Amino acid sequence: MDSETNRDRRIQTVCLLxxxxxxxxxxxxxxxPVLIPFVPAVFLVYCLVPGLIFFGxxxxxxxxxxxxxxxxxxxIVLDRTEVTAPVGRLLAGKLDPx
Numbered sequence: 602m603d604s605e606t607n608r609d610r611r612i613q614t615v616c617l618l619x620x621x622x623x624x625x626x627x628x629x630x631x632x633x634p635v636l637i638p639f640v641p642a643v644f645l646v647y648c649l650v651p652g653l654i655f656f657g658x659x660x661x662x663x664x665x666x667x668x669x670x671x672x673x674x675x676x677i678v679l680d681r682t683e684v685t686a687p688v689g690r691l692l693a694g695k696l697d698p699x
Contacts, residue, residue, distance in 0.1 A: 621657045
């Protein structure tokens with residue numbers, strides 16, 4: 602019985618990861634023409650995609666929908682606070698210290 606339960610959990614994990622990857626691909630395919638003129642590609646790759654994966658694994662599809670505003674608001678807050686401004690610049694893809 603335990604081996605069957607473990608097998609079911611492995612299948613569920615693989616299905617969840619596969620669906621997450623497909624959802625991210627579809628979201629980026631549909632949103633790319635809209636977002637690319639306004640958002641640097643570095644932000645999409647290094648911040649938004651991991652945010653989609655992280656929140657998608659926690660809250661599922663709703664988490665993936667909420668990931669974009671959560672990551673964007675986090676970046677805005679980091680930019681506005683003097684102590685965390687370097688982290689906000691890093692998220693924007695600006696690696697220079699100034």
